[in-house]
Amino acid sequence: MFDVQTIETEGLGDRSYLVDDGEVAVVIDPQRDIDRVLDLVARRGVRITHVLETHVHNDYVTGGPELAKETSAAYVLPTGSDVEVEHVAVADGEVIEAGRLRLTAMHTPGHTHHHVSYALADGDGDAGAVFTGGSMLYGATGRTDLVSPETTDELTHAQYHSVRRLARELPAEAQVFPTHGFGSFCSATPTSGTSSTVGEQRKVNPALTQEEQQYVDTLLAGLDVYPAYYARMAPINRRGPAPVDLSMPERVDPTELRRRLEAGEWVVDLRERTAFAAGHLTDSTNVELGTNFVTYLGWLYRYGAPLTLIGESEEQVAEARRELVRIGIDDLAGAAIGDVESLADGQLLRSYPVSDFAGLAEAMSRGPVHVLDARRNDERANGFVRGSQHIPLHELADRLGEVPQGEVWVYCGSGYRASIAASVLDRPGRSVVLVNDPYEAAGKAGLEVRPSDA
Template sequence: MCGHAHFEQSVCRSYLVVFARVMVPVFSSRRLSMLFQRIESEGLAQYSYLVGDSREAVVIDPRRDIDVYLEAATFQGYRIVAVLETHRHEDFVLGSVELAARTGAEIWHADGQWDYQYGEAVGDGQTWKIGRLKLEAIHSPGHTPGSMSYLLYDADGNPWMVFTGDALFAGDVGRVDFLGEDRMKKMAWLLYDTLHRRLLPLGDEVIVCAGHGAGSVCAGDISDRLWTTIGLERRYNPKLQFPDRDAFIRGVARKLEYAPYFREMERLNLEGPPLLGALPVPTPLTAAAFASRLESSLVVDTRMELGFGAAHVPGALSIWLGGLPGYAGWFLPYDRPLLLIHDCDDLSPVVRYLIRMGYECPAGYLAGGMLSWHTAGYENRTVRMVPVTDLCRLLDAGEKAYILDVRSEEERETYGAISGALNIHLTLLPGRMDEVPKDGTVYIFCASDLRSMIAASLLERAGWENMAVVLGGLIGWNSTTCKIV
């Protein structure tokens, strides 16, 4: 896991190489001096873009840790002159203020109807010249009231790419529920117009550069197509196949999960987050110093589930490293210091994930990991772990066992549900713990073991003692008395 810090850059380069091979005349010519890079923020599946020509560049929807843009621009000899935002984002903190502070770039934000504390509001039809290229703002309401897309024209003045933010994705369209259920239909009405009157008429050949990829919480069914076009979406996107506006509204106006941290993102993306400067580094703490801070802090253990189950600091919350972007915002507060337990001393991946979601640098980490905790003689806890086959044999023998299934409703509908299980989606567990029994062993089940260990750590913190994480998933399920339905 220590090499994870370099993963995102390698992914971004691989995307660029693949795309460059398709668009060789444009992307590979030194004479044309064209700069284009898509940067993916792993876990959030968020895309930002660096576009430049003739040594000037703009960044669209930057993330808070901005070193990737500075390094790419500097390496190619470009100066970042502007930052463009497609909308007020809900799932991550924008890096616009940070980039402007480091480069002097102008900031242009969408959703001008809200009270931004930084930058200038974009106007519909506003243009920017970037060398021989031109960007044009297109008002694209629906996901938010003032969303903007940006159409990029090539050196010959032809529409080439459109940066759609959260209006149009590969295989899906943006959520319309962020302003509340009472406004969903109105926002869907606006989004229909955006799609059919503003974006689709741009032409089938125009490349769609969306704000998110598959796995994002900003839509329910984003395709895993890495690149797409207006034509591909017109033909294959299910949300563009509805026969009329009313059918579209019925199909997209639905309430999806809303993580608690979204409110903090909305605030920070209007006010502007505190400046970071360089990527912050947590303080290494001895076991004694770490132990002295337990009462006032929340311990986040980012090791894999088997390591946490074998031994962990009492009261620690288990969220494996790759799960931080998806689950930190559900379970980590903003008003308590965070202490980290990680499996190596390179904390940069953890810090990046957290600051992108508005958390400040953790107060410290356990130097030497759990080994230092053990050698100092401090108490630890364990979580019982059982193979799925053992649980099935236990049930078939008539033993009493409570099963807590923390998968989502969609997962159960798609892959099958366990008859007799208590179904509480992991994200809803803190508010429904009173439904979980305490008079017997609770066997916690998910598609793998990772989310089950998060659930176990939440229950342990709330006072549950008799729990077991079920290792494995439905593939190994073979109970005859407790069937998959």
């Protein structure tokens, strides 16, 4: 029998897997911070012989080459991956044997042209599991527009047939282990559930319940923007990433921190959004360290620009550094650690109020209020606060001139993106109010306009 251990990277919505037979192990789609894998291997007392990739990843920097080198394992990628690092290319139907484990490569194009899934069996039995990467997800499929606009339609049709092949050739009881789909933008549509089988997917997966053209049209219509850093990931993975560095960045004192702020450098405050609102350094940006941290900082950051972190503790900065190396932000300019009053070193702190949708409704009842919606286009299409201006967060830095001076109330789907937007807007001449509230509360407050009402 085999055992599957999941290594979850919640901030990117991805999962890596360690599969072993009690002695020998393979790793599938490892993240760059390979210490998590090595710790798990040590706890299980197994030996890695193969590191497998389902595809060249677009949403994170792989840890595959370094893990393979560290463990003297074979590094396996699909034929056609076009990578420069030393590897073993595997084609459709080829079998990888690792101890009592047998993994059969199944070419499942769609997410990329070269994408494969790995059907797992122990001994000569039927496949008991399949590692589907960005192909068959839980109630969804991987997005098909990450390679190029010219190939999106072709890959969408391919994705449909790939998922149908998995459902046709694998037993209903085979467990499905996707890499993407737990909040990842690599999913074409929202996923559902945290575990599944091939049989269950036959009943709910759109590629298995819709006719081909309906599936294609629905998927293409649902594709919206994805993080800007995605464009950098595949080239890094093809060249081969540098060894991971999780060391603490250089400490920055208050004088140097002020110089960097005044010079317009990227200074990111990791604190919780309401703490930042209550008091922060002028010109600093708030990206709260949490589940969405790496996605949105990576989306907004200009790669190569000096980046300094403000953290309340070394542990907070270390966690942020781990998140950032996963998307190739390696060269931090430093970190200022401590309470914000000490870091201000006598300089006045800025602040802005925090409210909710009920508070916004009350303010609007008293007179005109400028409201900014920082959500994506697809969210906006389903409803919005009446009279609000729409600038998605990832466009805000380039469109600041469109936001009027004076008081601005900012909202999103939960308050997280609105807090980033508020920190970007919070400059002399403008008064910001953060709406720190789930968007569902807008309807309860009588503020929402739906498409059917427009």
